[in-house]
Amino acid sequence: MGLLDRLVVGSASWMPRFVIGRVAARYVAGDSLEDGLALAKHLNTQGFAGTLDVLGEEVRAPEATLRFRDAYLETLDGIANSGADCNVSLKLTALGLRIDPELCWDNLAAILDRAREFDNFVRFDMEDSSITQATLEMCHRAREYYPRCGTVLQASLRRTLEDARGLAGAESNVRICKGAYVEPEAIAFQEFQEVRDSFMAVARQLLEQGSYACFATHDLWLIEGCEALVAELGVAPDRYEFQALSGVPVEATLDQLLASGHRVRYYIPFGSEWYAYSLRRMRENPAIWRHTLRAMFSRSRHRRR
Numbered sequence: 598m599g600l601l602d603r604l605v606v607g608s609a610s611w612m613p614r615f616v617i618g619r620v621a622a623r624y625v626a627g628d629s630l631e632d633g634l635a636l637a638k639h640l641n642t643q644g645f646a647g648t649l650d651v652l653g654e655e656v657r658a659p660e661a662t663l664r665f666r667d668a669y670l671e672t673l674d675g676i677a678n679s680g681a682d683c684n685v686s687l688k689l690t691a692l693g694l695r696i697d698p699e700l701c702w703d704n705l706a707a708i709l710d711r712a713r714e715f716d717n718f719v720r721f722d723m724e725d726s727s728i729t730q731a732t733l734e735m736c737h738r739a740r741e742y743y744p745r746c747g748t749v750l751q752a753s754l755r756r757t758l759e760d761a762r763g764l765a766g767a768e769s770n771v772r773i774c775k776g777a778y779v780e781p782e783a784i785a786f787q788e789f790q791e792v793r794d795s796f797m798a799v800a801r802q803l804l805e806q807g808s809y810a811c812f813a814t815h816d817l818w819l820i821e822g823c824e825a826l827v828a829e830l831g832v833a834p835d836r837y838e839f840q841a842l843s844g845v846p847v848e849a850t851l852d853q854l855l856a857s858g859h860r861v862r863y864y865i866p867f868g869s870e871w872y873a874y875s876l877r878r879m880r881e882n883p884a885i886w887r888h889t890l891r892a893m894f895s896r897s898r899h900r901r902r
């Protein structure tokens with residue numbers, strides 16, 4: 598991290614709230630479920646599917662996990678009532694995975710029950726490597742309970758190709774991303790191109806084994822690589838999708854993907870905890886403050902406001 602990045606990120610918690618608010622305004626739909634649904638519906642009209650994510654940091658008190666469970670129950674209700682083409686993505690630590698796996702399961706089962714009512718899909722985001730195994734195990738358990746759910750694999754981890762093989766099957770639905778966490782060399786690729794190569798190897802593995810593959814990246818090299826891969830393997834367009842984070846400036850590429858007949862989904866975070874989320878994003882990825890400066894002077898054309 599450069600000196601300037603270190604200075605900016607180190608002082609992020611002293612920055613005026615409105616400055617952090619500018620980070621949030623680009624990446625977050627708003628404070629409320631209504632904001633999230635409105636953006637999802639707006640993106641639907643342009644041909645994009647959506648995934649709603651209720652913002653929140655890891656919780657430490659068991660009671661706090663219930664708040665997240667209830668927020669996801671409301672979100673699934675809201676999606677069904679609004680008719681949006683949208684599913685949900687959640688963090689298992691917000692449901693208590695680090696506190697007690699059974700508490701997490703109880704919360705998750707309630708969410709899966711609600712998803713079952715509406716035949717909707719539930720994704721479990723992948724967090725840092727200390728809970729990769731626990732997340733995969735929870736995912737296996739969840740898929741036996743309600744098959745319309747799935748997790749995420751991080752190309753940066755050396756174990757991931759093997760994990761992909763463990764998620765084989767036409768019913769499995771896997772998001773592949775580079776991985777947002779800094780991990781040690783012993784378990785993670787450190788070179789930029791190594792992570793890309795791993796992403797492509799995992800994407801190929803998922804498609805060849807018949808899994809539904811979600812390519813979550815803004816890296817144009819990977820997007821082009823995945824387009825070429827599905828063409829080479831002759832994969833039907835309903836067996837994969839591209840995914841992007843709301844706010845990342847790749848609109849032209851996403852428009853092209855849609856125009857070429859690919860399915861594209863936006864990941865849309867919303868919720869009152871945008872402040873902590875944005876601070877964390879800045880600490881994890883110091884380059885974000887630069888994107889923020891740019892974002893102050895631009896607006897995604899896929900957004901309403």
Ligand SMILES: Cc1cc2nc3c(=O)[nH]c(=O)nc-3n(C[C@H](O)[C@H](O)[C@H](O)COP(=O)(O)OP(=O)(O)OC[C@H]3O[C@@H](n4cnc5c(N)ncnc54)[C@H](O)[C@@H]3O)c2cc1C
Binds near residue numbers: 721774776817
């Ligand atoms: C839909 C989706 C879901 C994800 N879920 C998870 C998850 O469950 N677990 C996990 O660990 N990670 C997740 N990620 C994050 C992912 O692991 C990467 O950290 C992130 O996508 C950046 O990697 P990249 O593939 O876009 O490539 P990069 O090489 O990092 O970025 C490619 C280009 O996009 C630009 N860019 C990337 N991110 C941003 C940004 N935030 N703002 C502005 N420009 C940006 C870069 O500047 C660069 O020009 C997810 C990403 C997406 C798109």
